[in-house]
Amino acid sequence: MRGSSAKSLDDTLTAVTAVPGAAAAQVGAELFGIVSALDTAVAARRVLTDPSTEAEGKRQLAAGIFEGKVAADTLTVLRSAVSGRWAAGRDLTDGLEIAGVAAYTRAADEAGQGDILENELFEAGRVIHDSDDLRRVVSDRSVPASARTTLLQDVFRGKVSDSTLALLSQAAVARTGSFERVLEAFSRQVAAREDRLVAVARVAYELDDTERERLTDALSRRYGRAIQLNTVVDPSVIGGISVSVGDEVVDATMSTRLEAARRRIAG
Template identity: 85%
Template sequence: MRGSSAKSLDTTLSAVSAVPGTSATQVGTELFGAVEALDGAVAARRVLTDPSIDTEGKRSLAAGIFGGKVSQDTASVIDAAVGGRWAAGRDLTDGLEIAGVAAFTRAADAAGQGDVLENELFEAGRVIHDSDELRQVVSDKSVPVAAKTTLLRDVFGGKVSEATLALLTQAAVARTGSFERVLDTFSRQVAAREDRLVAVARVAYDLDQAERDRLTAALSRRYGRSIQLNTVVDPSVIGGIAVSVGDEVVDATMSTRLEAARRRIAG
């Protein structure tokens, strides 16, 4: 987001930061519910983002929609959001979705489970990616969200935290792109709240802890940030390693080197 929407998002996230960690899970759940409600209420969303309507009028409308349906903590976040200026109606609901992710991240941090949330999101994403049937269902926008929710709970319930399950379910709504793209965005948002970058390393074999520590330290020095390292074992790598950090990819695999050599020989 840019301009006025970016400033309004910052204000909304500040309101999330003020939420007690003990109630952050409820706030995240209710914010995702508010996103669903506003996505289905185009007229209300337009009013809430209309710059010609005074702020108090917008806040009164939001209170009328959500009053008595959400907690006071959630209401304060929604109040901060509708009190801002958004460049488009979708920016408001996108901002509330980001705020929901932030609330679940805050809850995980408060419970000392921030790293667990990041790791679970990555591992669950890999499980879904590697299962053609599961990936097809969660990626199909014609499948009702309720059915996806049931499926995800059947597969991951009891195996991941409630925060992870909530983010997986929200990603399956696929509001802003494909399931995998949205889940990747959520993972980056979780890491960013911890002031970390997410690095994905493709390797030929599972790294031991000492190797992971050395790679993490090297990446931290390169990017000047704390790194959340996720690894994917890929036999096609043959040797070496390929690391992606955001949109940057450093490919030092043997397979890539061999292909480059083949091209040079072929002229």
């Protein structure tokens, strides 16, 4: 987000940091519920983001709609959000979704499961990517969002933490892009809580602890940031390694080198 929306998002996330850790998961769930409600309430969303409407009027409208339906902590975050200036109506609901992710991340950290949340999101994403049937359903916009989220809950309930399951379910709604794109954005947001970058390494075999540490250190030096390293074993790599950090891909695999050589020979 840019401009006024970026400032409003910062203020909303600041409100989330004031939420007691024990209440954060409930706030996250309720913020996702508010997002769902406002996505379909176009008229209300328009008023809540109208720059000509006084902030107090927006706060009163938000309270009139949601007071008694959500916890006081959630209402405080919502009031902060609607008090801001958003460049577009969708920016408000997008910002509230980001705030929901932040609340669940806070809940995981409070429970000492922040790193678990990062790892589970990645591993669940790989499971879905590797299952043709599962990937097809969660990526199909013609399938109702409720059915997509129910499927993921059936598959992963009891196998991942509650926070992970909640973020997977919200990603399946696919409000701002494909499931995989939204899940990747959520994963980056979770990692960013400790100013870390997410790196995905495609390797020919599972790295041992020493190799993981060496690669993590090298990437940290290159990018000047702490790194959350996720690995994918890919037999097509043959040798070497391919690492993606955000939009940057460093491909040093043997298969890539052989293909480059083939092209040079072919002219």
